[in-house]
Amino acid sequence: FVTTTSLSCYFHFTQAIYRAIQRDGLSTAYNNDDDIKKYCRQLMALPLIPEAIIEDTYDELIATMPSTLKETLKDLLQYFQEQLLNKVSIS
Numbered sequence: 001f002v003t004t005t006s007l008s009c010y011f012h013f014t015q016a017i018y019r020a021i022q023r024d025g026l027s028t029a030y031n032n033d034d035d036i037k038k039y040c041r042q043l044m045a046l047p048l049i050p051e052a053i054i055e056d057t058y059d060e061l062i063a064t065m066p067s068t069l070k071e072t073l074k075d076l077l078q079y080f081q082e083q084l085l086n087k088v089s090i091s
Contacts, residue, residue, distance in 0.1 A: 024075045
């Protein structure tokens, strides 16, 4: 795509999330629970949407997540917010 500017590597982005899933002891849940897998994959897909709506989409994703799932994924979500949303520039 001629008008696209690559700011970082998507592979390494998703790898960082999956390593956090492993570190947080969620590998089995990720492989066996479709809801956990769905939300984790939605986090991984955020860089694929237009930059202007990434943060709003993340907020919507969190708002629609069941509270039990938020509790299960709280360490992953904290990592995502601190390391990938706040420290890595999306612009």
